[in-house]
Amino acid sequence: MDETAFRSFYDRTAGALRSYLRMLCRDAALADDLLQESYLRWLRAKISDANEFQMKAYLYKTAVSLARDHWRAGKRVRACPEEIPPESGPADHLDLSYDVNGLFRKLDRRQQALLWLAYVEGFRHREIAEVMNVGEKSVRVMLSRARKQLTGMLNQAGLGPKERA
Amino acid sequence: MTDRGCRHEEAVMQALRSGQWSPELRAHLAHCESCAEIEQVSGLMGKVAETWTATDAAPDARVIWLKAQLAEEQRRQRRALRGVILGQAAIKSVPAVALALLILWIWPTVEALTTRWLGWIQKVLFEPAFRMIERPLAGDAWPVLVLASLALAVVFLRGYGRRVFR
Numbered sequence: 467m468d469e470t471a472f473r474s475f476y477d478r479t480a481g482a483l484r485s486y487l488r489m490l491c492r493d494a495a496l497a498d499d500l501l502q503e504s505y506l507r508w509l510r511a512k513i514s515d516a517n518e519f520q521m522k523a524y525l526y527k528t529a530v531s532l533a534r535d536h537w538r539a540g541k542r543v544r545a546c547p548e549e550i551p552p553e554s555g556p557a558d559h560l561d562l563s564y565d566v567n568g569l570f571r572k573l574d575r576r577q578q579a580l581l582w583l584a585y586v587e588g589f590r591h592r593e594i595a596e597v598m599n600v601g602e603k604s605v606r607v608m609l610s611r612a613r614k615q616l617t618g619m620l621n622q623a624g625l626g627p628k629e630r631a
Numbered sequence: 632m633t634d635r636g637c638r639h640e641e642a643v644m645q646a647l648r649s650g651q652w653s654p655e656l657r658a659h660l661a662h663c664e665s666c667a668e669i670e671q672v673s674g675l676m677g678k679v680a681e682t683w684t685a686t687d688a689a690p691d692a693r694v695i696w697l698k699a700q701l702a703e704e705q706r707r708q709r710r711a712l713r714g715v716i717l718g719q720a721a722i723k724s725v726p727a728v729a730l731a732l733l734i735l736w737i738w739p740t741v742e743a744l745t746t747r748w749l750g751w752i753q754k755v756l757f758e759p760a761f762r763m764i765e766r767p768l769a770g771d772a773w774p775v776l777v778l779a780s781l782a783l784a785v786v787f788l789r790g791y792g793r794r795v796f797r
Contacts, residue, residue, distance in 0.1 A: 469696050476692040481685070489683045502690050502698070509699040566675050567682045585669075585676035588648045590641060606640070610665070613672045620675070 467509070476505065479522060483529060486582055490533050490575065500536070504529040519593060526587075526597045530579065569619045577612035584609055637665040647673045 480501065487497035487504075507528045513521060570578060576598070583589040583597060591609075595602040637643075639659055643666045646652045652660075660666050734741055759775045 469693070472696055473692045476695070480689050480692070484685050484689055485680060485683045488685060489679075494685070494687075498690050502695050505695045506699050506702065509696075510702070566678050570675075570679045581672065581676055582680070584644065585647075585673040586680040588644070590644075613668050616672055616675070617668055 467512075472509065475521065479525060480505075482587055483525060486526070486579075486587065487529055487533065489582060490530070490579065491536075496536070500529055500532045503532055507532075523593055523596045526583070527599070530597065565623065566620070569616065569623060572619060573612060573615060577608070577615065580605070580609050581612050581616065637663050639663065639666055640669060643669050644673070 483504065484497060484501050487500050488494055491497045491500065504525055508521070508525050511524060513524055516524070570581070573581070579598065580594065583594045584591075589597065591602050591605045594605045594609075598605070600608070639656065642656055643660065646656055647670065660670065755774070763775050
């Protein structure tokens with residue numbers, strides 16, 4: 467792969483991967499470090515002859531693995547428990563994206579990653595399975611559970627569609 | 632609705648991504664709880680993604696490319712150096728191997744010498760020691776007695792010196 471091809475792939479993928487890593491790490495500097503390391507490993511792996519999906523899957527898999535290694539090494543980033551205060555009133559008075567984000571963070575990291583890959587990155591079940599190292603059928607089940615949990619929390623917080631109607 | 636979701640799930644996700652809904656899928660969405668949930672969560676995740684979208688500049692692709700080239704070059708050099716390092720190790724081990732071969736070559740002489748030295752050590756040190764154990768006041772046990780006394784004296788003086796000069 468030459469520099470132009472790399473730059474083109476980087477421009478297509480870096481923005482989304484960067485957001486994903488920021489969401490995973492909650493730390494912009496760390497996310498950028500992991501982003502660079504992910505691309506370095508991707509370049510070292512020399513998989514430029516693979517198709518776009520395989521290259522992207524490898525990149526995300528590497529990023530997830532690096533983030534996991536970072537946490538395992540005891541360099542955990544500080545937790546950011548942004549709980550919605552109990553006195554929060556009706557959802558109409560609050561910034562919806564802030565509240566949804568707070569609830570989203572209450573899901574475990576695996577569920578967050580699943581929902582992100584499925585509904586932000588638009589990965590298919592097969593692709594998610596490859597990135598997260600699980601079976602395709604398991605992805606369907608885990609996604610369904612994550613969705614239910616998120617919508618359940620939204621309804622509890624008065625942010626569900628029925629409550630907002 | 633079960634944890635397995637709906638079989639139209641991927642079609643709904645595809646339609647959400649592309650914005651192209653077939654009438655059948657639209658009709659399905661109206662009465663499928665699981666797919667409606669997908670639509671809802673997809674919208675919410677869009678809002679979540681907005682909060683994590685970086686507005687500052689991403690790391691420069693050229694820097695990453697150059698780092699990768701540098702790392703590749705270092706790996707290439709390490710691979711090339713591996714042969715040199717192995718060669719150096721081989722050269723360093725030549726005297727030891729030569730010595731081992733020499734000992735093997737003159738083994739009968741070495742064996743004879745070793746046997747003679749061991750015999751002398753046994754005669755001078757061990758035999759008197761055994762005799763002294765059997766007959767402590769025998770006249771030929773004096774070398775062992777002298778050596779043992781000297782050793783005790785050294786140990787005592789070292790201990791005494793440490794206490795005095797501490």
